[in-house]
C-alpha cells in the first residue's frame with residue numbers, strides 16, 4: 194500500500210429536492226457524461242475524487258443524497274462533518290427553488306457557520322421552461338449569505354466553474370491571495386481507487 198502523504202480532505206454533501214440534478218452534476222464533473230434517464234438516488238451514493246489545484250492536491254468526498262421525501266430523516270447524518278454543502282435546485286421548478294431555503298436551514302442547524310454553502314440553479318438548458326431567473330437566485334443567495342452559481346449538467350455549463358468556486362473557498366486553500374482565486378484553480382478530477390488508506 195502506498196504511503197500516506199498529508200492530503201487535505203473535505204466532505205461535500207449534495208442536497209436538494211428530488212430530480213433537480215445532483216447526481217447529474219457529479220457525473221458530469223467526474224466522468225464528463227450525462228444520462229437523460231432518471232434513476233433516483235437511494236439513500237446516498239458516495240464518491241471520492243482527487244482534485245489537482247495549482248500547487249496542491251486535495252481529496253474530495255462527494256456525498257450524493259436522495260431528494261425523495263422518504264429519505265429525509267437520514268439527511269442530518271449525511272450533513273454531519275461536511276465542509277461544503279451544495280444545495281441544488283432546478284431553474285425550471287420554482288418549488289425546488291423555494292425549498293432550497295429549507296435545505297440551507299437544515300445545513301445551518303447541523304453545521305452552523307462551519308460550512309461553505311453553495312446554492313446551485315441547475316438545468317439552464319431548459320430556457321423555455323425556466324421559472325426562476327438568475328437574478329432571483331443571486332438575490333436569495335445574497336440574503337442567505339451563501340455562494341451562488343447556475344449550472345447545466347446536460348450541457349456541462351459551469352460544472353468545472355462550480356468546483357473551482359468550491360475549491361477556492363475551501364479552508365486551507367487560502368494561500369492563494371488573489372481576489373480572483375477561482376481563476377487560479379485548475380480543476381481536474383479522477384476517481385480515487387485505492388492504493389492509500391488515507
Ligand SMILES: Nc1nc2c(ncn2[C@@H]2O[C@H](COP(=O)(O)OP(=O)(O)OP(=O)(O)O)[C@@H](O)[C@H]2O)c(=O)[nH]1
Nearest residue numbers: 212213214215216217229231234260316345346347
Ligand atoms: N434538461 C436537463 N435535464 C437534466 C439536467 N440535469 C439533470 N437532468 C435530468 O433530470 C433528471 C434527474 O436528474 P438526477 O441527477 O438524477 O437528479 P437528482 O437530484 O440526483 O435526483 P434524486 O436522486 O431523486 O434526488 C434526469 O432525468 C436527468 O437527466 C440538466 O442540466 N438539464
